[in-house]
Amino acid sequence: MTRHATRTSRSSRPLLVTTSLAALALIGSSCSFVGADGADGADGAGDAPTEEGSGPVVLLTHNDFSLPDEVVAAFEEQSGHTLDVRPTDGVGNLVNLVAEQAGKPSGDVVFGVDNTFASRVLGAEALTSYDGELPSGVATYALPGDDDGALVPVDNGNVCVNIDDTWFADEGIAPPATLDDLTDPTYAGLFAVPSAATSSPGLAFLLATIAEYGDDWPTYWEDLVANDATIVAGWSEAYFGEFTQGGSGGTLPIVVSYDSSPAFTVDKKQSATSTSALLDTCYQQVEYAAALDGAANPAGAQALLEFMVGPEVQAALPESMYVFPVVEGTELPTAWATFAARPETSYEVDPADIEANREAWLVEWTDVISR
Template identity: 60%
Template sequence: MKSISAVLLTCAFATASCSLIGTGDDEEQATAKAGSEVVLVTHESFVLPDEVRAAFEEQSGFELVVRASGDAGSLTNKLVLTKDDPTGDVAFGVDNTFASRALEEGVFEGYEHTTPAGVSDFDLDGDDEHALTPVDNGNVCVNVDDTWFETEGIAPPETLDDLTDPTYEDLFVLPSAATSSPGLAFLLTTIAAKGDAWPDFWADLMDNGALLTSGWSEAYQGDFTQGGGKGTRPIVLSYDSSPAFTVDGEGGTTTSALLDTCFTQVEYAGVLAGAANPEGARALVDFLTGPEVQAALPDSMYVFPVAEGTALPEDWATFAQQPTDPWEVDPAEVAANRDDWLTQWRDVTTG
């Protein structure tokens, strides 16, 4: 999408006779450019195979431009700050822990459309204008490096309370609740599990050496012992699907998700209010719930598809076990208390 300033700069270099106001041709070219591409604003974990992106462009006739940065929490904050001048046409990655804020701020416009079977099962309560379309789901859970614990001769933790046990001092890393959607999901897990006593649990957790990072990637890829780097912490906040990606090649996996520590997370896509290309945005939202994207989600973004009947990779059947009774907090309660909870959380975690 070419801005006015870009057009003026082009004029300046092209010819001294170019008008500073711009000609009708300039305006037509800018309009044509805006109509030929659709800009997706998303988080840093958004990945789709090249052939899937190419399929969208071929089917829709729009060029897909992806602008990704930060975690879902940072994404939501940026969407709110730029709502009067959006930086794209459609956003993907706002989840059920942050969605109410985006809706309250008028970030998205309504888009009531027909979705594949199963998608509506994950609709957000209170989204009466259908501004957000479910795209994927998963559960945020504590994960452990089974290999590390076996080597050290220590039994791994199993419950939330175990995380405050001195046995596991300085072993847990997790993303911040203020900047990360998995981090906020874990805060909500503790609120659901501990009720009014959740600040005491967090105080004990921090006293036991829990390490906070800005996002999931920093925690899992950087500090977790099975994250591929030189991490030193064998307990991490991740997803129920994560063990399917640490298969050891011998019929097993090196990690496990603690299924008693899980909170369900749903990610949504929506047309941004004031989008330069709302037609392209709607086409992309439709495509994200279509068979190409839904089939690619497990291997590309480690999440479960929402469309009914989508086949899962073979390893998922064995290692990506979902909890039968995850922790829950009513979305209306999250909307009403999120800011206060985060203020309390900051007070506890920063000492």
């Protein structure tokens, strides 16, 4: 559901920030609590096709892809294919790699393309259709415009503003609830924001403000700057470095994070959490997997896609990659079911509009926050 707001008058003043136009090349750095090590994945294009039911499946992904060893072993046992994971630093770089290698990919499957970048790989004609059946609930997350069904939804989550409930209670200050509230002087100097130019959740938060304020979004950002928002390179810097509940002595009780984040700030008794997601500030992200056109192992690619929406992967997603499963009825960990509240509606921007305007929006955003 896309929401819009009327134009509002705002003021502005400068703020020192840690980003620049040069950072635009790093768009989309992915942010989860864990990661996986590996090679860049740019090599290997043009490998000879493998026999059906044998050979490795090469997975191109971001460097936060992580599944338990026993889940990977289950795929290899069930399919007869080994899994070769090749991470790339950031979703933006992953998408660029896939688009540049269209028709001659260095892998068989891509995972981690989200709805803010998916139209780029579709436009590059780098993908081929999935020929399997989708379990119940998965089609809900299909990307508009993907008429061939190439992108298979695997997980979802919402980028939301999070707050330190304990800090606000101790200070006797009513916490914010909406995007508008974040520009109120009550919250001056309390908000940590990952860069839209170098972070996937940072870009998602920018898109939320574009969905809310339309053409007036730069004025809203001028007000955030005027209210002493702290803008840092990525989600890890914002959450772990600046946020009061991030564990590193941060001093800011408001941060851009995820709707799942409160499930990780529960007490030892698993009876309460110290943080909340502001559910009126959320932008939905969906991650997709797809078989690559020209893949050396097309049979293995289809087998991996089927496995990614299977019960083993879907059940592992919350605790291994800190995202929600897309298959209906997948059981969540207790802390998630109790404390990871989800919004009834989320901000959305049409993928075609994102593709047409992303670079211009980021140039303007960088100009606004650098004044």
